[in-house]
Structure formats: structure tokens, C-alpha cells
Amino acid sequence: MRTLAIVVTTSAALLFGHPSAAAQRGTDSLPAVERVVNRTHTVVQENGRSIIRLDAKPGDGFAVVKGAAFAEGTIELDVRGEDVQQQSFVGVGWAVQNDSTYEAVYLRPFNFRTPDTARAKRAVQYVSQPTWPWPRLRAESPGKYEQPVSPVPDPTNWVRLRLVITRTQVSVYANGGDEPDLVVTRLGDAKPGPVALWVGNNSRGDFANLTITQATSGPR
Numbered sequence: 001m002r003t004l005a006i007v008v009t010t011s012a013a014l015l016f017g018h019p020s021a022a023a024q025r026g027t028d029s030l031p032a033v034e035r036v037v038n039r040t041h042t043v044v045q046e047n048g049r050s051i052i053r054l055d056a057k058p059g060d061g062f063a064v065v066k067g068a069a070f071a072e073g074t075i076e077l078d079v080r081g082e083d084v085q086q087q088s089f090v091g092v093g094w095a096v097q098n099d100s101t102y103e104a105v106y107l108r109p110f111n112f113r114t115p116d117t118a119r120a121k122r123a124v125q126y127v128s129q130p131t132w133p134w135p136r137l138r139a140e141s142p143g144k145y146e147q148p149v150s151p152v153p154d155p156t157n158w159v160r161l162r163l164v165i166t167r168t169q170v171s172v173y174a175n176g177g178d179e180p181d182l183v184v185t186r187l188g189d190a191k192p193g194p195v196a197l198w199v200g201n202n203s204r205g206d207f208a209n210l211t212i213t214q215a216t217s218g219p220r
Contacts, residue, residue: 031210032066037099039063039199049208052197056204060129062093062102062196065210069192070094073214075163077197080206081109083155089200091125092161095193103128103188104198105163105172109155123149124174128187147182149174158208166215 030050033041039054039061054063081088091106105126111119125146127134137145153159153175162173164180167190172182195212199205 030208033197034064034066034194036063037061037196041197044206052207054197054199054205054207056087056199056202058202060089060198060200062096062104062198064096064194064196065212067194067212068214070165070195070212070214071192072166073164073212075165075195075210075212076161077210078158078160078208079107080158081107081155081203083110083112085110087202088155088205089203090205091198092163093196093198094163094165095188095191096196097191097193100130102193102196103170103186103190104196105161105170105182106198106200107149107153107159107161107174109153109159112149112153112155121148122146124172124182126170126172126182126184132187145182145184149181150177151175158206160209 030043030052033052036054038057038059041063042053042055044051044053052063054061075092075094077092079090079092081090088109089106090109091104093102093104096102103126105124107124108122111123114120121143123146125134127137127145134146159175164171164173165186168186170182170184170186171180174181197205197207197210
């Protein structure tokens with residue numbers, strides 16, 4: 001595995017409500033945003049650290065991170081949404097081919113602690129746009145591309161996302177769990193492309209501590 005040059009570590013990074021090791025190191029850096037689709041991005045100072053924030057607008061949106069095309073490997077980052085039903089979808093995209101073609105994994109924070117058992121099972125979602133959006137996946141393969149998150153996160157706090165991506169599979173670890181919360185077969189062409197900070201319809205989102213580790217090709 002080789003780690004790309006894009007690494008975000010921020011001072012006072014809050015993971016599950018506690019300062020992370022990055023906070024103790026006192027580092028403070030952010031990735032370069034190459035372009036933004038259907039959003040405005042700002043750098044916000046919070047508790048002595050810098051974070052990237054995407055504003056809320058109708059429709060999905062994302063900020064493409066500058067760097068080499070991602071093929072296979074690991075993407076890790078902290079994301080924060082809101083406890084507002086149907087207005088908080090926050091995650092990460094990759095294999096971005098254009099403004100509407102990419103893969104993504106995102107959280108629905110408003111479903112983390114809901115007493116509605118059906119909604120609680122829809123806390124983390126995989127999509128492959130535009131062919132495989134969540135309505136089609138839910139209708140054709142219920143429960144396969146969305147799952148609950150354990151341990152259950154605070155819907156208003158930072159959540160650590162770790163995606164392990166191969167040519168055929170995505171494994172999603174959220175909120176520090178030892179076992180993946182979601183494992184799916186990738187849909188679409190699985191072409192290399194940039195990584196993006198992603199938010200859904202009418203959603204804003206905060207992002208920090210992005211690390212992209214790209215797998216190197218072994219002997220064939």
C-alpha cells in the first residue's frame with residue numbers, strides 16, 4: 001500500500017466526543033479542493049482547528065479533492081452531519097468520472113438513534129450514481145446496500161468513516177467498530193477517479209482528517 005500526498009490531520013479533532021491523537025500533535029492542515037459541484041465550501045475554524053464545510057442545497061453535492069485518481073485502497077475521514085430527519089446525508093465519494101457519475105458511501109445521522117426499527121437499519125448507505133441510486137437499491141435489494149452502525153454514534157458528533165475498497169468490494173467501518181458495518185459488491189465500472197467530500201439532498205456537512213491510502217499493484 002502507498003499513501004497519497006493528500007492527508008488531513010487537524011488539531012483538536014473530535015472523535016466520538018474525545019480529542020484524537022492528531023489533536024495532541026497539534027497539526028492543522030486541509031486538503032486542496034479542486035472543484036465543487038452544487039455546493040459552496042468554506043474553511044471553518046472550530047475549537048482551534050480548521051474543518052471543511054459544505055453548505056445545504058437541494059440535490060446532492062460534493063467537493064472533489066485534489067490528487068491522483070483513486071483506484072483501490074483505503075479512505076478514512078471524520079464526518080459530521082445533523083440530527084434533522086431527511087436533511088442530513090454526509091459521506092465520501094470516489095471514482096468520480098463527472099458531476100453525476102461516481103460511487104459513494106454516506107451516513108444518515110438522523111437514523112442513528114431513532115426508535116423506528118426500520119429507519120435504524122438505514123444508517124449507512126452505498127450508492128453508484130447515476131445507475132444505482134438508493135431508491136433502486138432499496139427496492140431491488142432491500143437491506144443489502146444499507147445497514148445500521150454499531151456502536152451507535154451520536155447524530156450531532158463527529159463520526160470516523162473507514163472504507164476499504166478493492167476492485168470488486170467495499171467494506172465500511174464507522175464509529176470505531178471492529179467489524180464492518182456494511183460490505184457490498186461494487187456496482188458500475190469501478191474506474192479510477194478522484195475522491196470527493198459528499199453531502200446529499202438539502203444537507204450540509206463538516207469534514208476533517210482525510211487520509212487516502214492507495215493500494216499498489218502486485219505481481220500478476
